[in-house]
Amino acid sequence: MQEKKVSIQAQLKDLENIATWFEKDDAFDVEEGLRKVKEGAELVKKLKTRLKEVENEFRELEVEMTEEE
Numbered sequence: 001m002q003e004k005k006v007s008i009q010a011q012l013k014d015l016e017n018i019a020t021w022f023e024k025d026d027a028f029d030v031e032e033g034l035r036k037v038k039e040g041a042e043l044v045k046k047l048k049t050r051l052k053e054v055e056n057e058f059r060e061l062e063v064e065m066t067e068e069e
Contacts, residue, residue, distance in 0.1 A: 008054070011047050015040055 018040045022028065 005050070008047065008050055011043050015043050
């Protein structure tokens with residue numbers, strides 16, 4: 001079963017929410033902070049993968065368009 005692709009925009013919003021959580025209060029729960037850091041790291045990893053996929057799709061389109069000329 002293929003994992004549903006979450007939009008890049010949605011993942012960026014999730015990262016923004018994590019950053020906002022850290023900025024809202026100087027006295028945050030350390031364990032919750034660790035969970036948020038792990039969540040953010042996983043989001044960054046997924047975003048890098050997805051962005052690479054999108055870059056490859058653009059390159060494929062560029063090659064196709066060049067070949068048609």
